Amino acid sequence: MNKLAIKEAQTPIEIALQVDGEGRTTARKLYEFLELDKSNFSKWCKVNIIENAFAEKDVDYLVFVPKDENPKGGRPTTDYKLTASFAKKLAMGCQNKRGEEARIYFIAVEDKLKEIATKGTLSQSQTSSKRKLASVNNAAKIILPQLIAAGVDPVQRTYFLKDMYAPVGINVPMIRVEQEKLYEQTEMAEILGVFSKSGKPHAQAIGAIMSKIYIADDEVVKTSYTKNGHTDVANQYRKSVMETVEAWLEAHNYPTGISTGAKVFTVCYR
Numbered sequence: 001m002n003k004l005a006i007k008e009a010q011t012p013i014e015i016a017l018q019v020d021g022e023g024r025t026t027a028r029k030l031y032e033f034l035e036l037d038k039s040n041f042s043k044w045c046k047v048n049i050i051e052n053a054f055a056e057k058d059v060d061y062l063v064f065v066p067k068d069e070n071p072k073g074g075r076p077t078t079d080y081k082l083t084a085s086f087a088k089k090l091a092m093g094c095q096n097k098r099g100e101e102a103r104i105y106f107i108a109v110e111d112k113l114k115e116i117a118t119k120g121t122l123s124q125s126q127t128s129s130k131r132k133l134a135s136v137n138n139a140a141k142i143i144l145p146q147l148i149a150a151g152v153d154p155v156q157r158t159y160f161l162k163d164m165y166a167p168v169g170i171n172v173p174m175i176r177v178e179q180e181k182l183y184e185q186t187e188m189a190e191i192l193g194v195f196s197k198s199g200k201p202h203a204q205a206i207g208a209i210m211s212k213i214y215i216a217d218d219e220v221v222k223t224s225y226t227k228n229g230h231t232d233v234a235n236q237y238r239k240s241v242m243e244t245v246e247a248w249l250e251a252h253n254y255p256t257g258i259s260t261g262a263k264v265f266t267v268c269y270r
Contacts, residue, residue: 012104017087025087027061027080034091034098048090049080054143060086067232082110085167110167132168140164150233151222182221182236185210192240193270205267208260209245 016033017025027049031041049061057063083092084106091102121187140161147157162172183191189201196202221239249255258265 005166005194013101015156016106017102019084019109020081022138023084024062024081025084027082030090032084032100033102034094034096041268045078045080053146054089055086059083084113089163090195099113105230110124111172114169129168133170136168170218180221180238182223182238184234184236184243188237188242188245191242192249195270197266197268202265202267205265206245208258208263208265209248211260213244213245213248215241 013033017029019025027045028041031044034132036044049055055061063192064079064081065076066079088103088106088110090097091106092119093099094102133225143164144157144161147160152160158172159192165172185206186201189195189203189206192206194202196205203249217242221236221238222233223236256267258267
């Protein structure tokens with residue numbers, strides 16, 4: 001089996017990730033490199049590896065128990081061997097400087113693996129490519145409807161497909177659209193001058209107003225974010241929602257008390 005050549009002088013990221021001859025690193029090495037919360041490793045693995053609907057055991061990762069980790073005995077810990085492609089996707093979800101460094105590095109590893117793979121015979125390469133493409137096509141048929149149902153916007157769906165097809169040599173063209181400015185409730189409060197007595201933007205008051213007005217489905221955009229190694233989805237809103245909130249304030253003469261149910265939020269304006 002062809003292996004990645006071991007360089008005599010390794011870079012710091014190569015030393016930290018300890019990528020093997022098949023381009024694999026471990027979940028623990030990647031997690032440590034990304035500088036995530038050390039106490040959250042098990043939960044991060046569960047959410048991002050074991051329960052990842054887009055990751056396949058024995059394909060994207062291998063489960064193993066590190067040798068000689070507990071010389072004094074005790075319960076052994078589980079780790080995961082990650083392919084370069086899967087490690088790159090996990091790094092992308094981190095959304096920090098270390099995540100970007102890891103993503104760029106694993107792209108280089110993937111390129112090296114592709115270069116090694118092309119040294120086989122033409123017939124073997126063609127057969128392998130057809131099988132890989134068929135596998136990616138089947139995966140895309142399953143995943144794409146799920147992304148649409150989850151409300152993932154077209155640009156993000158294109159990024160996902162681009163990443164899926166890159167290993168089989170197909171370049172998915174990006175959708176060329178200008179990035180639309182979206183707003184969270186706290187940002188709306190600051191822009192509209194709605195503050196609490198303590199002087200902070202009153203996001204809860206904005207939420208209370210939003211519960212009273214009509215907001216169309218296409219005015220809400222679901223966006224993903226990562227915090228402490230955990231990926232989640234939050235709502236952001238188009239400018240039209242903020243304009244409707246502002247119109248509500250004007251129509252009600254900028255009230256100092258904004259209620260939602262039995263709760264009344266006291267606000268001041270700037």
